[in-house]
Amino acid sequence: MDTDQKVKIRTAHVNDSEQILEMQKQVVAEGEFLTTVIEELSHRTIEQQQAWVRKVLENERETFIVAEIKGVIVGWIVFQSEGRKRLAHKGSIGMMVSQEFRGIGIGKQLLKALIEWAEEHPLIEKVCLGVFSNNARALSLYKSMGFKEEGRKIKEFKLGDEEYIDDILMYRFV
Numbered sequence: 001m002d003t004d005q006k007v008k009i010r011t012a013h014v015n016d017s018e019q020i021l022e023m024q025k026q027v028v029a030e031g032e033f034l035t036t037v038i039e040e041l042s043h044r045t046i047e048q049q050q051a052w053v054r055k056v057l058e059n060e061r062e063t064f065i066v067a068e069i070k071g072v073i074v075g076w077i078v079f080q081s082e083g084r085k086r087l088a089h090k091g092s093i094g095m096m097v098s099q100e101f102r103g104i105g106i107g108k109q110l111l112k113a114l115i116e117w118a119e120e121h122p123l124i125e126k127v128c129l130g131v132f133s134n135n136a137r138a139l140s141l142y143k144s145m146g147f148k149e150e151g152r153k154i155k156e157f158k159l160g161d162e163e164y165i166d167d168i169l170m171y172r173f174v
């Protein structure tokens with residue numbers, strides 16, 4: 001697939017919230033690589049999602065970017081930062097791409113757009129993220145975009161009896 005031809009990367013609108021929520025539920029339901037489990041998300045309403053997207057879009061230190069193919073949202077990336085003065089130069093990203101559109105560069109396009117936004121932002125200096133240590137695809141993407149490991153939280157996530165995953169903390173200065 002020629003993704004450059006068909007994928008549109010743009011800032012989200014509040015009225016994308018329903019599609020963003022639907023996609024998020026599908027990806028969370030896969031049960032892999034995310035802190036949130038589907039029981040924690042299944043009751044989220046469109047209004048609650050709209051409130052979250054609106055809050056991000058209204059915050060000048062945050063952004064929400066989507067990937068769209070023929071009007072359908074197939075991926076998104078969010079950058080959120082804390083209001084506290086000594087943390088205002090940094091923020092963290094969360095991202096996901098619909099299962100059927102993975103591995104064709106959409107994640108990379110979203111991350112590239114996010115980094116470009118951060119580079120142009122007068123206050124943002126550091127982009128951070130956390131990733132499950134077994135998430136090979138995400139780790140490969142982040143490393144290829146210049147992110148480096150700055151720490152690891154051991155057994156941060158408990159998936160089941162005696163089943164734990166480390167949280168790898170990564171950063172990139174912009």
Ligand SMILES: CC(C)(COP(=O)(O)OP(=O)(O)OC[C@H]1O[C@@H](n2cnc3c(N)ncnc32)[C@H](O)[C@@H]1OP(=O)(O)O)[C@@H](O)C(=O)NCCC(=O)NCCS
Nearest residue numbers: 033096097102103104105106107108136137138140141144
């Ligand atoms: C992680 C995710 C966002 C990446 O998006 P994507 O569109 O699939 O990523 P891309 O197609 O841009 O490829 C990313 C990299 O993974 C590599 N890759 C593809 N399939 C892979 C696999 N099975 N194992 C390891 N690397 C793989 C690609 O070669 C690419 O590396 P490159 O940039 O060095 O060429 C997406 O897979 C996803 O939503 N996963 C489920 C949710 C998730 O894990 N979110 C991130 C939480 S931290």
